[in-house]
Amino acid sequence: MGVTLTWWAALLGLALAIILILKKLNTTYALMLGAVVGCLIGGANFPQTVKIIVAGSQSVMGTVVRVLAAGVLAGVMMESGAANRIAKTIVTVFGEKLAIFSLAFATMIICAVGVFIPVAVLIVAPIAIEVGTRLHFSKLALLVALSGGGKAGNIISPNPNTVAVAEGFKVPIASVMINSFIPALFGLAVAVLLASLLQHRGTPVSMADLGETSDDSEPAQLPSIGASLVAPIVAIVLLLINPIGSVLGIGFMKAFQVDAMYILPLAAIIGLLAMGQGKHILQYTKAGLNRMVDVVLILIGAGALGGLITNSDLPDQIVNLIKMTGISGSFLAPIAGILMAAAAASTSTGVILGSSAFGSTILGFGVSPVAAAVTMQAGATVIDSLPHGNYFHVTGKSMNMSLAERMKVLPYEALVGLTMTVVSSVMYLVF
Template sequence: MVIAWWAALLGLLLAIGLILFRVNPIYALIFGAIVGCLIGGMNLSQTTDVIVKGSSGVMGTIIRVIAAGVLAGVMMESGAANVIASNIVNHFSDKLAILALALSTMVLTGVGIFIPVAVLIVAPIALEVGQKMHYSKLSLLVALSGGGKAGNIISPNPNTIAAAKGFNVELSQVMIADFVPAIVGLIVTVLLATLIKNKGTFVSAEHKFETKEDKDLPSLKAAIVTPLVAVILLLITPVGDILGIKALASFNLDAMYILPIAGLIGTLAMGQRKKFLKYMTGGLARMTDVVLILIGAGAIAGLVSASDLPQKVVEIVKVSGISGTFLAPIAGILMAAATASTSTGVILASNSFSKSIMSFGISGTGAAAMVHTGATVIDQLPHGNYFHVTAKAVDMHFKERMSVVLWEMLVGLSMTIVATLMYGNLF
């Protein structure tokens, strides 16, 4: 049985509405999927099948996200992420402070740290820089958030994993495809943050900063081992394809293996072998909420996939006369805005609209890149946790944090435009 498009749309809108009213996103998504199925004419048994099928469709992503928890746990629990961020900022002159801050969050998210966590790690450094250089909090948060967005699209984070899985391509292929858009995003971030460095409130001259003990922190050389091993292993297969080396091209080691291996090797390099289990536990705890949200996203994606909504969207695109290429970034933008989450937005857009997007002759890698970058445009809205976590990180009130959204949107939009021009077959 095919569910009517309007029923699927109502279920999706109900889920969004519940999220806006602070209902837990997991329950909101599942409840929206159930209601959509029921008003679409399905009985309770059929509704259960749709929900289960949709949720099981994201299990591949969930397994890889859990594996990524090992890498994230090692980087965060060991202090390696803090060491990398501090060294980046310290090696730049005061005149390049904004670039240093943006690059720090880009590198941290690029090596697998969640973007809100990356902002939290770099925020104290940014506030010190802001106090010294008299840069506004608006400028500082744009630098941190924009850099984080740029790193987020080239990282082995849940959103990249979801984009790769949704279009049946390798994780490394999506990371490579998003590299140029990420560089553009970094450049735009630095330009915008510099432009507004004198706008908004400033860090108080009386603000005191806590000094952290660094005796237990790893050296920079040891700290970079984990991300370096992960990047090298992830790039073996695509490099083999590019160079025509069959042995490398057939290596084909999945991220499910690579990310935990990198975490283990990094732990040994830091001389923290006895703490590896602790790092794993910490990393898994940080992934729990993401995994649950992915299950909810899978449920609502199951509803949309069981309906004729994707076909109706394709018909609208064709009738409007615009290129079908734009369906990919638009889907990413709308779904991420609806859920205020990059990873959830990517899951909904790719699982629900992948067949429709591919029907326009777009490659899987290109489609994944466009959906992925599109999901960074307005994913920082108040009904998501990123908005509030980042506001607290730089001690910013709601109204001023809302003013940051526009600048963040411009960063995401710049990356989306570049990805669409590169992979959208527009010329």
């Protein structure tokens, strides 16, 4: 763009965006306004600022297209009752003796099959409240289980965050999902352990907390578990063909280079037909698109703010700081994920900011694109659920928690995310 902005201006722009979000300004506008102010005080004139903002927003269009495609699968899984059926089946199969595990695992699976993490928590929350009331569990324990399981599922799902980090480092989304699987299992284990230790600490849950967590739009009769699993199974199988072919050297599988933009809607439609709900295709896809609108707008705002950071010397300053501390530069990926997701209180926004601002620098340290994507996304789950984001409030409301009660969940959520970050970093950056 012909101008390098000062690092402190980029930080001021980022800080302004956070303050405006806390003041309840629309997140997209807050991100864009922060980017504009940062550019202007950083040394760019008005035409240069426009170019930086436009270029930053354009850089996320590939992600936006794939996120819109993922909305078809998300809409079908949520509106058809398939996600709810999967959750209820998991909890029923494992029973009350493994109640904490079953709730965390159910949220993980619901998220992993393409349902957004806040929606996954909302789907499982009524079941958790019913089970928790019978077993006298605390709200704290239940939300740690649900949120921790959701975080584990989120890094192995075709959700906006995985789509964004895969697009940011130009790797297949399936590669990110596969290589995040072991860290996700560790995250699930820590979530279950923490929730088990906390099950009688804090305010006990009761049926009175069920209030607004039930979903009035849930179909009167849920589809069978077999039909409910068709869409996610088709999506996963088709997404895995190319990566497996590349690993095994199988020519025809390697040649299957069909993007998630095609696979996710196709899987959704096949699943819808398997459930005998083909007549609802327009209704469910519209619902999925509606749920994606806010996500897409935030991604565009994140792209604009990413343009500010990319055109500043902030990445260079952070690299210098890392070198001064003696930390290996290969750890820039998870560090950037942690910092950017915390700033935006969003996993997907965090990985967009991290990959756009630090992507080339991270790869310059010799880190492979897949390792960078996996570790950055894991890092973005550490402190992404802060109060200036929607996830904090949506999940707190699902358990009828006060602000103080919801704040107590944050350290345990961070431990789950940190576990996945450490495991992924050891696997892909150390060895």
